[in-house]
Amino acid sequence: MRITVVGGGIIGLSCAHRLAGAGHDVTVITADRPGETTSAVAGGVLFPPLSVHSDQVDRWTATSVDEYRSLGAPGVSLRRGTFFIPREAPMPSWAYSMPDLDDGPGRLTFTTALIDTPVYLAWLAGQVAGLGVRTEYRTVSRLDDLDADLVVNAAGLGAGRLAGDVTVVPVGGQVVHLADPGLTEWIVDGATPVLRHVIPHGRHVVCGGTQEPGRDSVEPDPGVTADIVRRCRELVPALADAPVLGAKVGLRPFRPQVRLERDGDVVHCYGHGGAGITLAWGCADDVLALV
Numbered sequence: 001m002r003i004t005v006v007g008g009g010i011i012g013l014s015c016a017h018r019l020a021g022a023g024h025d026v027t028v029i030t031a032d033r034p035g036e037t038t039s040a041v042a043g044g045v046l047f048p049p050l051s052v053h054s055d056q057v058d059r060w061t062a063t064s065v066d067e068y069r070s071l072g073a074p075g076v077s078l079r080r081g082t083f084f085i086p087r088e089a090p091m092p093s094w095a096y097s098m099p100d101l102d103d104g105p106g107r108l109t110f111t112t113a114l115i116d117t118p119v120y121l122a123w124l125a126g127q128v129a130g131l132g133v134r135t136e137y138r139t140v141s142r143l144d145d146l147d148a149d150l151v152v153n154a155a156g157l158g159a160g161r162l163a164g165d166v167t168v169v170p171v172g173g174q175v176v177h178l179a180d181p182g183l184t185e186w187i188v189d190g191a192t193p194v195l196r197h198v199i200p201h202g203r204h205v206v207c208g209g210t211q212e213p214g215r216d217s218v219e220p221d222p223g224v225t226a227d228i229v230r231r232c233r234e235l236v237p238a239l240a241d242a243p244v245l246g247a248k249v250g251l252r253p254f255r256p257q258v259r260l261e262r263d264g265d266v267v268h269c270y271g272h273g274g275a276g277i278t279l280a281w282g283c284a285d286d287v288l289a290l291v
């Protein structure tokens, strides 16, 4: 089949990889290069936020963790770390699929994949090109203008506009990169009112973060940068002298739940909110099944 994938972030590229690998003739149309997408801002830790849970999310997460483990791709490392959760919170069901899970009151410790997203996305785009996928850099205004047997709508925040779906909204997130002093473990602190995370990738550590519903600017706020640095240095004192390398903002494509369904000649795959890196391979498998 001739398939056009709209979107060149983590979701569009993962779908294009699966579809081309299955023998389809695939074109990706994307307004932005991979390094300029929301996907390239993500901290890149592989598990979904506590607020996101369903059997589907558990299955997509388990599939993605297995895939990232076996890829041997640049930008992917496997590390142990700790997720702090409110003491009264039940154990999230996806946690059972994590190897070497060790849980205590208000704490889950396990090994998962960490994705240095700009490095990994550049590699994934190269793999996709190697499978014969063409990429066009332009903005699509209407899905039914596209000349293809089937269209995959994987345009993140733009997917909502293309599908006329007003439930897709931006939730801004700012992160700060610090030089990595050699941290061996990741920490995500979901037990405090404002999420804190410290995700080491070797050259740099991604520290965060914020959740800003309705934000439309991707210009980092210097006051927020200073606050993130302070909060993350409190959490991990080894960062005390780590130089600040820069700050980034991304707009998470939020929706009450991921839309992954076929509607005629369009397969919709969008609305991954704060979990798109985690869900990408599981969703790409389901897109292929719908095709």
Ligand SMILES: Cc1cc2nc3c(=O)[nH]c(=O)nc-3n(C[C@H](O)[C@H](O)[C@H](O)COP(=O)(O)OP(=O)(O)OC[C@H]3O[C@@H](n4cnc5c(N)ncnc54)[C@H](O)[C@@H]3O)c2cc1C
Pocket (backbone or CB within 6 Å): 006, 007, 008, 009, 010, 011, 012, 029, 030, 031, 032, 033, 037, 038, 039, 040, 041, 042, 043, 044, 045, 046, 047, 138, 139, 140, 141, 154, 155, 156, 157, 158, 159, 162, 172, 173, 174, 175, 208, 209, 249, 250, 251, 252, 253, 270, 271, 272, 273, 274, 275, 276, 277, 278, 279
């Ligand atoms: C600060 C922050 C931290 C995060 N941390 C994590 C994490 O640790 N783990 C995790 O799993 N997730 C994390 N996320 C969430 C994750 O980044 C998103 O869920 C994911 O990037 C969504 O991917 P996407 O491909 O759907 O969208 P995007 O990456 O936004 O890609 C959308 C693509 O569609 C294209 N596009 C849009 N409209 C059009 C159009 N009309 N025509 C043509 N092309 C179009 C864009 O150019 C782009 O290529 C984080 C997000 C942020 C902001």
